[in-house]
Amino acid sequence: MKIGELSRETGVPVRLLRYYEDQGLLASHRTEGGHRQYAPEAPAVVARIRTLLAAGLPTRVIRDLMPCFAGDGIELQACVLDHLTTQLAELDSRIADLTQARTALGDILDASVRALART
Incomplete structure (x- = not known):
């Protein structure tokens, strides 16, 4: 999925998605043309990021927590x-x-x- 599609699906501005990526919270790979491509689970990852931000956690903490989710929800290990x-x-x-x-x-x-x- 392209960054614009991810933005539309999640309601998160493209600029903020780029910020999440810069902070190591969201991963993408680049196409030969240099465009960002996101995995199908990217909307769920963005939802988790937003939930953790709403809980008042700084991005440096969120980065550490991202690999620790236990399932599809917000439950952590x-x-x-x-x-x-x-x-x-x-x-x-x-x-x-x-x-x-x-x-x-x-x-x-x-x-x-x-x-x-x-x-």
């Missing part, structure tokens, strides 16, 4: 579950930090509004 658990813990930590920052900003805003109301 047990050998990478510790890695995913670590990624989840890091995400939880970032959420906690953002929640604290949000609370602090809200406090500053509330104090500022109260001060303005007194003047």
Whole structure:
């Protein structure tokens, strides 16, 4: 399948498909004319990439996970579950930090509004 076909089938822009390939997430081979050709399973690979990106994983992590899928879905082999658990813990930590920052900003805003109301 050509890159334009893959783009239409997946809804992912051609430029982004090229990026996935540059990052080592998606494989193609070149025809004699230099055009990219993708395997029939490429739409499923793109769907997996999109799912992992939506989960907040960076492309460097996704590249490591791509060979570890266990079947046609999004299930991964047990050998990478510790890695995913670590990624989840890091995400939880970032959420906690953002929640604290949000609370602090809200406090500053509330104090500022109260001060303005007194003047």
